[in-house]
Amino acid sequence: MTAPLPAAVLWDMDGTIVDTEPYWMSVQGEMVKAHGGVWTAEAAKTLIGQGMDHSARLLQEFGVDLPQEEIIQAATDGVIDHIRSEVPWRPGAVELLRELRDRGVRTALVTMSIGRMAREVADSIPFEAFDLVVSGDEVEHSKPHPEPYLAAARALGVDAADCVAIEDSVAGVTSAVAAGAATVGVQHMLNLDDTGATAIWTTLAGRTVDDLADVLAEHRAARGADPRTRTDAPTPIVEETP
Structure with a gap:
């Protein structure tokens, strides 16, 4: 049986979509x-x-x-x-964004870069990739505080616990986990072990929307029926490149 799709996928930008x-x-x-x-x-x-x-x-x-x-x-x-x-795209990021759009999954860009930087990157993607952008100059508390991800989920009208966040930094993973989202840590410049990420991947290349649905299902199973009632983080699933 195929796992339900996330209500939304919330994307970090620097180091996750672009290698900036x-x-x-x-x-x-x-x-x-x-x-x-x-x-x-x-x-x-x-x-x-x-x-x-x-x-x-x-x-x-x-x-x-x-x-x-x-x-x-x-x-x-x-x-x-x-x-x-030169736009330094991270492997697999644009392709996964495209599949999310094709399958009707809502998306948000959640970055601590300021708005004009976020728009520069979003506008470089050859399709409308995001329903929403939350930038660092729009929130009171930056990552690792959960506010950026909570703000994105609230603006989309969804529960953060029903979303998957994709991050490459310790601060970003901490923010997303604290917001209650299922969180994929994509290893890049920092070690993400022991950050509380639901899953740790070596790359987004070859990853699909169904992989994200599986991460959300694992997140829900690890935290119980109501993920907001548990404070213990699940052990991350470290997976190799597909």
């Missing part, structure tokens, strides 16, 4: 260097999945002598310039 983390790291490094500081790969990795305010504060600590909002806008400009030169 190297772009962010490059831009951040250039900004720190321009202000006489030294950026490190270790510091850059701590920003993966975090809100832009958090990133701006850390860049200030590394010597960038600019107001936070100016840092956010300048960093976003730099990454958008890179995207306009």
Whole structure:
């Protein structure tokens, strides 16, 4: 028997749909260097999945002598310039988005990048991929707080517990799990073991809507009839590339 489809699939963006983390790291490094500081790969990795305010504060600590909002806008400009030169799609992401649309599953983009960055990426997809975009400048609390995913589910008129979230960062997985969504962690630049993800995949390449339905079914089985009444996270299912 085929598992029921998710009420919606909620997508992270940077590192999940587009491999923009190297772009962010490059831009951040250039900004720190321009202000006489030294950026490190270790510091850059701590920003993966975090809100832009958090990133701006850390860049200030590394010597960038600019107001936070100016840092956010300048960093976003730099990454958008890179995207306009080349959109670095993550394997399987656009194909899975296309299948979701073809099968009538609602989708939302839930990103801590600001709105114009989110629109740049969404507009680069060769079809209307999302019913909704929730960006970092639209929420009070950034990931790892559950607000972004709860806001997306509420705007779509669905329960987060009936949704699947797709994430690549510890902060993002933590946010989605706290919101109650079944969560797929796609291993990329960070180790997602022990994050509470329902399933951990090595890639989206070859994955289907039915695979997402299976993740939701596993999530429901692990948490019981009402997933909001349990606080223990299920053990993630670590799967190899199909």
